[in-house]
Amino acid sequence: MNSPRSNLASTLHNLDGRSYGNYKQIRGSYEFGPVTVFIDRVQVDPFASPSKVRIRINRAEAGFPTDITTERTDRVAAADFLFRVGDSFLHRNDRRSIILGRPGQEVLERTNVLIDDEGFEARLLVNLPARGRRILGHQAADILTRDVPELAQAMFVYSDLAAACPSAKNQSGKNQSGKNQPSQVQSGRNQSSDDLREHVQLHRDQLELQSHLGEEGLLAFIGNGAILPRRSGDSDMPMDSNAVAFTSPSSLEHAFTLSSGRKLTGMAIPRGVTVIVGGGYHGKSTILRALERGVYPHIAGDGREWVITEPSATSIRAEDGRAVTGDDISPFINNLPSGTDTRAFTTTNASGSTSQAANLVEAVEVGARSLLIDEDTSATNFMIRDDRMRALIPADREPITPFVDRIRPLFSHRGVSTVLVAGGSSAFFEVADHVIALDAYVPHEVTEKAHELVEVKSADDAGEAFATPRPRIPTAKALHPSSKTKSAKAKGLGQVQFGKAFIDLTAVSQLVDPQQTTGIAEALEYMAEIFDGQISLTEALAEVEDMLDAQGVDGLTGNRDHPGHVARPRAQEIAAALNRFRGLRLVD
Numbered sequence: 214m215n216s217p218r219s220n221l222a223s224t225l226h227n228l229d230g231r232s233y234g235n236y237k238q239i240r241g242s243y244e245f246g247p248v249t250v251f252i253d254r255v256q257v258d259p260f261a262s263p264s265k266v267r268i269r270i271n272r273a274e275a276g277f278p279t280d281i282t283t284e285r286t287d288r289v290a291a292a293d294f295l296f297r298v299g300d301s302f303l304h305r306n307d308r309r310s311i312i313l314g315r316p317g318q319e320v321l322e323r324t325n326v327l328i329d330d331e332g333f334e335a336r337l338l339v340n341l342p343a344r345g346r347r348i349l350g351h352q353a354a355d356i357l358t359r360d361v362p363e364l365a366q367a368m369f370v371y372s373d374l375a376a377a378c379p380s381a382k383n384q385s386g387k388n389q390s391g392k393n394q395p396s397q398v399q400s401g402r403n404q405s406s407d408d409l410r411e412h413v414q415l416h417r418d419q420l421e422l423q424s425h426l427g428e429e430g431l432l433a434f435i436g437n438g439a440i441l442p443r444r445s446g447d448s449d450m451p452m453d454s455n456a457v458a459f460t461s462p463s464s465l466e467h468a469f470t471l472s473s474g475r476k477l478t479g480m481a482i483p484r485g486v487t488v489i490v491g492g493g494y495h496g497k498s499t500i501l502r503a504l505e506r507g508v509y510p511h512i513a514g515d516g517r518e519w520v521i522t523e524p525s526a527t528s529i530r531a532e533d534g535r536a537v538t539g540d541d542i543s544p545f546i547n548n549l550p551s552g553t554d555t556r557a558f559t560t561t562n563a564s565g566s567t568s569q570a571a572n573l574v575e576a577v578e579v580g581a582r583s584l585l586i587d588e589d590t591s592a593t594n595f596m597i598r599d600d601r602m603r604a605l606i607p608a609d610r611e612p613i614t615p616f617v618d619r620i621r622p623l624f625s626h627r628g629v630s631t632v633l634v635a636g637g638s639s640a641f642f643e644v645a646d647h648v649i650a651l652d653a654y655v656p657h658e659v660t661e662k663a664h665e666l667v668e669v670k671s672a673d674d675a676g677e678a679f680a681t682p683r684p685r686i687p688t689a690k691a692l693h694p695s696s697k698t699k700s701a702k703a704k705g706l707g708q709v710q711f712g713k714a715f716i717d718l719t720a721v722s723q724l725v726d727p728q729q730t731t732g733i734a735e736a737l738e739y740m741a742e743i744f745d746g747q748i749s750l751t752e753a754l755a756e757v758e759d760m761l762d763a764q765g766v767d768g769l770t771g772n773r774d775h776p777g778h779v780a781r782p783r784a785q786e787i788a789a790a791l792n793r794f795r796g797l798r799l800v801d
């Protein structure tokens with residue numbers, strides 16, 4: 214039922230001073246010129262989660278060029294741009310009652326702004342104002358009949374975009390500590406329609422480069438001039454002054470010309486085994502962290518626009534204390550003194566080395582084609598064992614086959630590459646295809662020199678087979694916690710509540726946005742319906758991916774009118790949550 218705006222305004226004025234519960238009568242849809250405002254859900258009290266409101270405009274009224282709003286991936290980029298326009302508008306005008314969500318440095322597929330065949334839609338959360346438990350009707354009328362339509366106008370009317378001009382560049386980054394920083398509004402520049410086009414084109418070019426990586430046997434690319442370090446440990450913004458821009462060693466330099474005509478030169482990391490060495494504090498971890506994030510496209514001005522990593526790359530670290538359910542960690546751990554079978558290893562409290570082995574085999578199970586590993590977050594006994602230790606402790610008394618012995622078979626038998634930061638040990642020299650040394654943040658290739666120091670194992674010397682483990686099949690009830698029907702809920706970036714259990718995701722470093730965590734919670738709910746005691750974990754994840762490709766993130770929430778604020782997680786991160794769920798049960 215559509216009603217004109219005057220109805221909503223007068224209803225709200227009449228509700229002024231009445232008890233809060235009366236707000237529920239404003240549910241419905243209202244026309245404001247070309248904009249329709251849908252009030253989908255009204256909060257029951259001032260402290261409940263905010264009310265759900267959508268704004269929508271059809272394509273003809275919005276007037277956006279179709280060449281950048283038709284392809285699926287263009288829509289993701291254009292929606293991301295409009296999301297940033299809206300965010301900037303709300304901050305500039307101090308509209309605190311209206312929540313659109315916080316953009317970060319990555320361009321993610323999310324529900325906040327949707328572009329479909331018919332039109333443009335934003336999903337808002339609105340705190341309806343109260344004094345005590347009394348309705349503030351006049352204020353509510355301002356918010357819903359003035360501020361919300363103004364936001365729609367600013368985001369979705371192409372001819373007005375210039376006036377609303379934020380900059381898609383210079384966005385405030387996601388602040389890891391959760392504090393909101395106002396976006397910077399660029400003054401005196403009225404080119405946001407050009408900015409939109411650039412935003413979409415950048416995204417296209419990034420995806421094109423990412424697809425070239427696969428075709429050319431490359432794992433990642435870091436463009437010359439990239440700014441990798443961040444402003445501080447709790448900011449994802451680029452380091453402003455003093456940052457040393459990236460320059461490729463000439464031996465690894467690679468040039469790409471994209472179909473847009475854009476030319477890029479930088480360091481190409483080939484598939485295989487790459488080891489990054491260098492003195493402490495010379496920027497090793499910073500490179501690896503940029504590669505972790507390179508699975509997502511970054512916005513212009515971030516410094517990492519041209520850090521592009523193949524999309525399945527997964528960061529692997531030690532994570533003692535995590536639960537493990539039925540993982541085949543036997544390539545790394547065998548003959549435990551307890552007699553435990555490590556082909557289906559289960560524990561409620563993994564050690565450093567077993568947790569890192571579990572993280573690795575789980576990533577490969579979901580299809581990781583490359584692993585990113587930093588010595589800073591690894592278990593030494595998982596990674597290496599030196600000759601004197603091998604002499605002292607006989608092989609049959611040592612359950613761990615260190616990663617250094619498995620890194621080549623992992624590549625030759627399973628096609629899984631590794632980029633490894635190892636500044637403290639030469640053990641990986643002999644298994645490395647490339648050794649890159651960082652000197653005051655500047656990379657140099659030192660493969661030959663490193664190989665002269667050791668006896669190199671030839672690439673064909675694959676060692677023992679790295680077998681494919683049998684699939685893990687969750688039970689039909691594996692994701693049905695006894696307590697409630699609606700069971701999964703994100704708690705910030707690093708935690709999902711699932712029934713009465715909490716799933717700790719703080720070690721899952723490629724989770725970059727709290728809305729992805731919400732996406733994971735929704736994905737767990739979705740998978741609860743898929744598991745039937747027959748389908749494997751990887752098959753279920755593939756089903757989720759297919760659905761996401763076909764329906765977008767809205768599909769995760771069953772295409773409800775207003776899905777809330779959800780971003781698309783990668784299959785790797787959904788799997789990470791499932792694997793850390795202490796209630797996970799498998800059929801044997």
Ligand code: ADP
Pocket residue numbers: 441442443452455456457458459491492493494495496497498499500654
């Ligand atoms: P490592 O892992 O080699 O010990 P880090 O990557 O942790 O070194 O970097 C050490 C410090 O140097 C960090 O504070 C980081 O922000 C800074 N840094 C890293 N790369 C650069 C760079 N290219 N320019 C300026 N500072 C950098």
Ligand code: MG
Pocket residue numbers: 497498499589
């Ligand atoms: Mg480091």
